Amino acid sequence: MNSILIIDDDDQLRNSFKKLLAEEGYKVESAASGEAGLNIVKNESLDLVILDIRLPGMNGIETFKKIHGIEPKLPVIIMTAYGTTETAIETTKLGAFDYILKPFDIPDMLELIRLALNASRFMRSPVGIDTIPEEFSRDAIVGRSTEMQEIYKAIGRVSPTDASVLIRGESGTGKELVARAIYQHSLRAEKPFLVINCVAIPETLLESELFGYEKGAFTGATHRRVGKIEQAHEGTVFLDEIGDMPINLQAKILRLLQEKSIERLGGREKIGTDVRIIAATNRDLEEAISAGRFREDLYCRLKVVTIWLPPLRERQSDIPVLADYFLSRFSAEKGISNPGITGEAKAIFSKHPWPGNVRELANTIQKALIFNRGAPLSSEEIAQVKNEKSHTVDSTDDNGDALLRQWLRKELATRSGENLFDSCMDSIASLMISEALNICEGNRSRAAKLLGLSRPTMHSKIEKYRLKFETLVKEDN
Numbered sequence: 001m002n003s004i005l006i007i008d009d010d011d012q013l014r015n016s017f018k019k020l021l022a023e024e025g026y027k028v029e030s031a032a033s034g035e036a037g038l039n040i041v042k043n044e045s046l047d048l049v050i051l052d053i054r055l056p057g058m059n060g061i062e063t064f065k066k067i068h069g070i071e072p073k074l075p076v077i078i079m080t081a082y083g084t085t086e087t088a089i090e091t092t093k094l095g096a097f098d099y100i101l102k103p104f105d106i107p108d109m110l111e112l113i114r115l116a117l118n119a120s121r122f123m124r125s126p127v128g129i130d131t132i133p134e135e136f137s138r139d140a141i142v143g144r145s146t147e148m149q150e151i152y153k154a155i156g157r158v159s160p161t162d163a164s165v166l167i168r169g170e171s172g173t174g175k176e177l178v179a180r181a182i183y184q185h186s187l188r189a190e191k192p193f194l195v196i197n198c199v200a201i202p203e204t205l206l207e208s209e210l211f212g213y214e215k216g217a218f219t220g221a222t223h224r225r226v227g228k229i230e231q232a233h234e235g236t237v238f239l240d241e242i243g244d245m246p247i248n249l250q251a252k253i254l255r256l257l258q259e260k261s262i263e264r265l266g267g268r269e270k271i272g273t274d275v276r277i278i279a280a281t282n283r284d285l286e287e288a289i290s291a292g293r294f295r296e297d298l299y300c301r302l303k304v305v306t307i308w309l310p311p312l313r314e315r316q317s318d319i320p321v322l323a324d325y326f327l328s329r330f331s332a333e334k335g336i337s338n339p340g341i342t343g344e345a346k347a348i349f350s351k352h353p354w355p356g357n358v359r360e361l362a363n364t365i366q367k368a369l370i371f372n373r374g375a376p377l378s379s380e381e382i383a384q385v386k387n388e389k390s391h392t393v394d395s396t397d398d399n400g401d402a403l404l405r406q407w408l409r410k411e412l413a414t415r416s417g418e419n420l421f422d423s424c425m426d427s428i429a430s431l432m433i434s435e436a437l438n439i440c441e442g443n444r445s446r447a448a449k450l451l452g453l454s455r456p457t458m459h460s461k462i463e464k465y466r467l468k469f470e471t472l473v474k475e476d477n
Contacts, residue, residue, distance in 0.1 A: 001463070002117050003027040003045060007037035007063065008052040008079065017050075024110065025460045032056075034063030041067050041074070047120045048113065049076045053087055061091055068095050072190050073123045075116040079104075092226045093233065095192065101223070110456055123193045127181040129155070141177050142325045143318035147310045151178070158305045159185035164257060166302045167280040169309030172359030175280040178307060179238045188276060191235035194228050199241040200443065207249055208265050217266025229262055229275055236276045242302070243283030243294065250295045253277070257301045277302070312354040312361065319349050322358060326365040327377070339372055344379035352386070363438060370427050371407050433461055 004021055008014045009032050018028045029044060031037035034055050041049070049067060053060035064076055078099035080088040088099035097116045100109060128140035129152055141151070158165055159182050167175045176195070183193045201209055208217075212227030229237055239245070245253070256262055257277060261270045279302050288294035312319065323341055331338040354360050368377050368385045408424065432451065440446035448458035 001025065001027050002047040002120075003029065004113070005037060005040055005044070005046050005049045006030045007032075007034060007049065007055065007060075009033065009055055010052070020106065021113075024456060025463045026113075034058035034060065034066075037063060038066055038070075041070055046071075046074060048116050049074060050113075051076055051078055053078060053080045053091070061087065064091055064096060065094070073120070075120045075123075077112060077116055086224070089224060089226050092231055096231075097192075098231070107455065110459070114459060119192075119194060122180055122195060123183075126184060127177050129181060139177060139180070140325065141174060141181060142322050143315060144321060145315040145318045147315045148318060151307060151309065154305070154307050155181050155185065158182060158307075160187055162187075162276050163304040164276070164302050165278045165304070166306045167278065167309065168285075168306060169280075169282060170311050170357055171282045172357035173309040173311060174358050175282075175309060176238070176240065178309065179240075179278045179280060182278060183236045183238075186236065186276070188234065188236050192232045193236045193238065194232045195238045195240060196228055197240045198243075198245040203246050206246065207252070210249070211252060211262050211264055213265035214267040217264070221266065224264070227262070227264065229256065230264075230271060230273055232275050233273050234275070236278060239277060239279040241281060241283075242279040243281035243285055243288060247293065247295065250298045254295060254298045254301060257298075312357045316350055319354075319361070320346050322361055323349055323365060326362050327369070330362075330366050330369050334369065336369075337374070339369075339374055340376040342376045342378050345377050345382045348379050348382050348386075363434065367431060367434065370431055429461065433458075 004026050006014055006017055006021075006028065007030075008017075011032070014030050014032065018030050021028045029040050029046070031040055035058055037049070037051070038058075040046070051060050051064060051067075055063065058066075060078065064078070067074060067076060072095070075097035076095075078088045078091050078096050079102055080099055081102050088096075092099055097119060098112060100112055125139055128142075141148070155178065165179075165182060167178050169175055180193070183189060196206075196210060198206065208225065208227065210227050210229055212225045212230055213221050215221055215224050239253070242253075252262065256273070256275070259270075260274060261272050263270060283294075285294055285299055289296045289299060312322075323346060327338050327341060349361070356363075364382070364385055365377075368381050371385075372381065412420075433447070436447040436450050437444070440450060444458055444462070445455055448455050451458070453461070
């Protein structure tokens with residue numbers, strides 16, 4: 001459960017906010033002054049601080065600087081009234097995650113909190129490398145093949161440098177994990193790490209998200225806003241799916257790489273900024289260059305170092321190791337004993353082409369665990385999860401009722417008690433949400449719409465069922 005600290009001297013706002021966030025599934029602490037908030041930061045494990053600028057005694061800027069000195073990777077969202085926007089901008093330049101103006105819309109604040117908590121996890125959760133199943137790690141790059149050994153070497157060589165890195169590979173191969181590993185082993189590891197998904201953010205918003213804007217730059221631009229690149233000064237920016245970046249914005253990224261400067265939307269002032277760029281794509285950039293969709297000069301600037309991630313079908317010797325790792329990981333997250341996996345089931349894994357790569361393998365094991373009753377995962381269970389024919393199921397039942405009825409009969413026969421209904425419904429709900437996220441390629445907003453849920457409800461259920469695996473890699477539109 002994520003832990004959030006609210007520092008605001010407005011009792012009514014603080015208490016209402018605390019209640020709202022608690023209902024969203026967060027653990028919430030609160031303080032009415034900067035001094036009280038600092039004591040909580042020193043003594044509690046926090047994932048996010050929401051800080052008002054105007055406080056009695058120690059003001060918000062002083063409080064932020066002290067928080068940043070204690071926990072430099074702890075994201076801080078600044079709350080401010082219209083009259084102190086410039087102060088909030090300056091605080092953001094000093095390292096605050098973002099700021100929001102009072103009064104704010106609750107959905108906007110909840111979305112900003114979600115993004116900040118993601119950033120907190122990216123910066124503070126270490127990525128394990130060459131992890132073995134017994135050494136459980138929340139996020140890990142797993143594999144012992146020759147191909148993966150070369151990737152580990154490349155991460156080790158490029159991390160201490162400031163070279164731009166281009167990570168290439170099919171969807172689901174783990175490009176974001178490699179980017180985070182490079183950041184965490186770099187000389188910028190104590191500075192910000194911000195992720196921009198070039199596909200998930202609409203083209204009309206991507207430029208202002210990256211570079212910020214000046215007051216009056218467009219209708220609705222009532223104040224100056226600092227962009228993500230400026231916020232990440234001295235840190236690292238990960239441009240995911242850069243192969244889909246609009247051609248007009250590619251010129252601005254090229255200028256950033258060449259001149260170490262940007263211009264806010266609607267502005268003329270060059271703003272110096274020092275960021276390291278890591279980019280990733282599953283696109284054929286050479287074909288995109290030929291078609292005029294990607295700038296060749298930007299491509300040359302990005303690929304100072306290129307890391308290719310092989311598809312899972314090209315490193316089959318890693319599949320059993322990955323299967324054991326995901327069994328350990330998901331069993332621990334569900335709070336159950338690791339049931340293990342039979343040799344026949346591993347044989348199915350090894351023969352499958354895995355078009356969705358590591359992500360597909362992870363999802364398959366998680367779904368199998370949801371319906372598993374403690375025995376080692378069998379070939380029949382894996383076949384059922386992958387919608388393949390199995391002799392234990394009437395394959396003429398195309399609507400899947402036989403699978404569900406078979407599982408329910410097993411539950412009713414082996415379990416009893418007042419929590420049985422809720423437990424079964426939770427398993428089904430978890431599977432529905434997982435499948436909706438897979439269909440929507442990890443986009444939570446689209447998945448929520450598909451299921452007929454509100455976005456806050458969707459986010460709370462993701463937290464409840466611990467659906468924080470590789471599927472959730474795309475930001476919401």
